[in-house]
Amino acid sequence: MWDAIFEMGLNMKKVLNVIDQTVTFTFGDDLAPVVLAMKDVSPANATYAMLHGFGARIGDNAAIAKSPENNFTVTEAMRRVEIASLVEFYANTDNPDWEQRKSTGPRKPALNPTWVKMAELSGRTYETIAAEMAERDIAELMAMTSMVAPRG
Numbered sequence: 001m002w003d004a005i006f007e008m009g010l011n012m013k014k015v016l017n018v019i020d021q022t023v024t025f026t027f028g029d030d031l032a033p034v035v036l037a038m039k040d041v042s043p044a045n046a047t048y049a050m051l052h053g054f055g056a057r058i059g060d061n062a063a064i065a066k067s068p069e070n071n072f073t074v075t076e077a078m079r080r081v082e083i084a085s086l087v088e089f090y091a092n093t094d095n096p097d098w099e100q101r102k103s104t105g106p107r108k109p110a111l112n113p114t115w116v117k118m119a120e121l122s123g124r125t126y127e128t129i130a131a132e133m134a135e136r137d138i139a140e141l142m143a144m145t146s147m148v149a150p151r152g
Contacts, residue, residue: 021039
């Protein structure tokens with residue numbers, strides 16, 4: 001639970017031990033491990049490393065894949081939502097978890113950027129806009145299918 005193991009190459013591994021506050025690098029070919037203990041790190045470097053780690057971790061959350069679900073569009077508003085979500089997750093002194101999805105469930109579906117803007121401009125919620133757009137799409141689909149001659 002408190003250890004994380006990362007494979008870095010064919011044989012090299014990195015083990016984070018939160019209890020001992022160490023990072024251990026192990027290698028193949030019977031080479032001795034290299035250990036970095038936080039007690040041996042200056043407060044300035046520890047602070048910088050912590051901020052660097054959070055910056056990288058949180059920034060990575062804004063790497064949203066363009067997909068059919070988001071109409072192959074990624075906006076700054078969408079990135080901001082992802083960043084804010086992870087900042088809120090970590091900015092909780094009662095939260096011991098590193099993985100957001102483990103403790104909060106599956107990732108939220110991507111937001112339609114057009115609907116986000118429509119909600120902002122109209123003063124309505126995103127959910128209201130989404131429901132209205134779904135109703136409109138269903139009505140259009142029903143109208144289109146009623147114009148198609150039955151197959152037989």
